[in-house]
Amino acid sequence: MGDKSLQKKQFILENAREIFMVKGYKNVTMKDIVDKCEISRGGLYLYFNSTKEVFEEVLKMEVSETDDIFQDAIGEEASSMDILLLFFKEQKKELLRKRKNLTTAIYEFYFENKVAKKENSIRRQFDVAVKIMQQLIEEGVANGEFFCDNPLAMARNIMFVIEGLKISSQTMGITEEMIDSEFGYIVQWLALEE
Amino acid sequence: MGDKSLQKKQFILENAREIFMVKGYKNVTMKDIVDKCEISRGGLYLYFNSTKEVFEEVLKMEVSETDDIFQDAIGEEASSMDILLLFFKEQKKELLRKRKNLTTAIYEFYFENKVAKKENSIRRQFDVAVKIMQQLIEEGVANGEFFCDNPLAMARNIMFVIEGLKISSQTMGITEEMIDSEFGYIVQWLALEE
Amino acid sequence: MGDKSLQKKQFILENAREIFMVKGYKNVTMKDIVDKCEISRGGLYLYFNSTKEVFEEVLKMEVSETDDIFQDAIGEEASSMDILLLFFKEQKKELLRKRKNLTTAIYEFYFENKVAKKENSIRRQFDVAVKIMQQLIEEGVANGEFFCDNPLAMARNIMFVIEGLKISSQTMGITEEMIDSEFGYIVQWLALEE
Amino acid sequence: MGDKSLQKKQFILENAREIFMVKGYKNVTMKDIVDKCEISRGGLYLYFNSTKEVFEEVLKMEVSETDDIFQDAIGEEASSMDILLLFFKEQKKELLRKRKNLTTAIYEFYFENKVAKKENSIRRQFDVAVKIMQQLIEEGVANGEFFCDNPLAMARNIMFVIEGLKISSQTMGITEEMIDSEFGYIVQWLALEE
DNA sequence: CATGAATGAGAGTTCATTCAT
């Protein structure tokens, strides 16, 4: 596949991503993608054989992007608390971007494709996030910023809360106040000398 | 609608519920329901005009049932901690019942139908659960069992964690250990004198 | 499937048969059948899931009919020679019905579906035909009409010649003269005292 | 068309022939040929405009080859019987080479293209074969090896039997025993003084 | 009320054929 082909593939993926954000996963048809990209039916099949294939590649792009969010937060020299606050700020921004995110599509995709642990990107991301969060807490504890006797459990608690907020934002809707309240409580919890 | 009609409607709903548990929401067709119930196509349309209508009624049944779980836990005269532990035990049982629950279907339904707050049963249930949890914590604090300076935030934290566990169980899979760890940490936190 | 349904199925099969006679097997699409029958796309799928299924049933009808040809010839009280001549006459008629027979379709079908011996109707028919022909020759020999020291080989020779004529009529075309010459030679061969 | 072009054309034809042997005629697509030859789609169209055109040329190659079989048999100085036996041996070998021959493709091709006598290679080959067979028999009769009062009819009988065996080998399957029995009976018949 | 045959819109998919490079 030549350079031009790769560009076209990228072009399709970006357009498809837009559609998945609006319509979720299951509702998207090959025709939707064809129409959005203004290419021919057969043309799309040169690159992808199903919406599943398209979505899997969209997901790959997505993952490498979201990984960066964390890296950015960690990368900057800052106190543990600052990093945590920055992370929460990013998450909040993401959570409030209601219509325009892939959350629904990703969930739908994994409902449909109960993937084994290893290849499950959602799981991998979750595990990575927990690990980094745990390290962050441990560092914070080490330098006296945080108080926590079980950083792993706390890290998981935080990530499950974020999962809970994510799914809630897609099903019942959540307010900014709820996010602030949740993240604020966690921060307070960590900062509190027991 | 006569008595016999009501019975038939109920019969359809119960069968449909089984299907939704296995196939989720979007994958279920009117034909699936017709086949499972062994009624005629036209027959089904006498009672419901779409899978959406069917699911909405299934959901109504469901809600009244799940409400009971909480009531049961509260109803028994017991210490706040006992009630909390009982509640967690019920939730754990539910979380581990992998294939045979409506979780996926419900999420899918709400992805499809971003319902206004009022009519959103998932939201109503969540709010009720938070409120009761808050009361429980407050009682626990009052009688010296728990220590918590922000029962509302804590109640929300618990319910978001549960939401997070629920969605995770359907997408990436969770282990019994993860559930125990989460709930254990929360219990410990509440019981801990700061 | 009710009585009416059976009639409709029969109706489809008869129309499909016409199409198979004209277009062969592979060239026939579900749409061809739909158009000829003037029914809806979905309507056809109520009865058959593929052209293969349709053709298999057409074949069943056909077999029971062709079986009769032989039975008719045998049924009449007549000399062995008369029966043989009658049989050849029928075959000739069939061979000359150029456009309007299923021969091509049947061959194409078996090219596509190299069926195991047992379920292979073409094989079954051939074997039956050989057996009956052998009996006929044996009877003819017994009553002094025919002379033949290997009725089985002769029966097979006759049936293979007929197969050869059949396929030749569909590929290179054969003349009435060729048929007469072939059958005439065989008759002479059998009648000839060695 | 230059020398290099001719080579390429030949290269395509040889590869295409392989495909036709495996997949028959109708099932072969331009893509199949392109893939097998590892050339570009456009490249193939420089030489052939359709699978039909390709097959027609494959057929031409084929014919000149098969003609040789006969010539070889005749060429050697041998008794008529030896030549006949040699010819049958070749035919038998061909008949038993089940998967790897063009028989099915050729039949399919002529089903699709009911060609006029003149250009019909199958017909031409058949006629030639009959003629040579007739001469062979006549020679055999002349030198006292064979007994036959109608060499033309006998020659045709033989060739139709071979056609019958060919088609039968592709549709219902034939055993070695059946071939031996058929050819044996014919040989015996020719050798027999009446 | 209840049936289930029938409809047709629309999704998926394949392939011969073209054409800018």
Place this chain on the structure above:
DNA sequence: GATGAATGAACTCTCATTCAT
């Protein structure tokens, strides 16, 4: 000459929905 991406017509198949009985 040669390439291979792109096109679009044609097919297969599925379902929600209707309607005569």
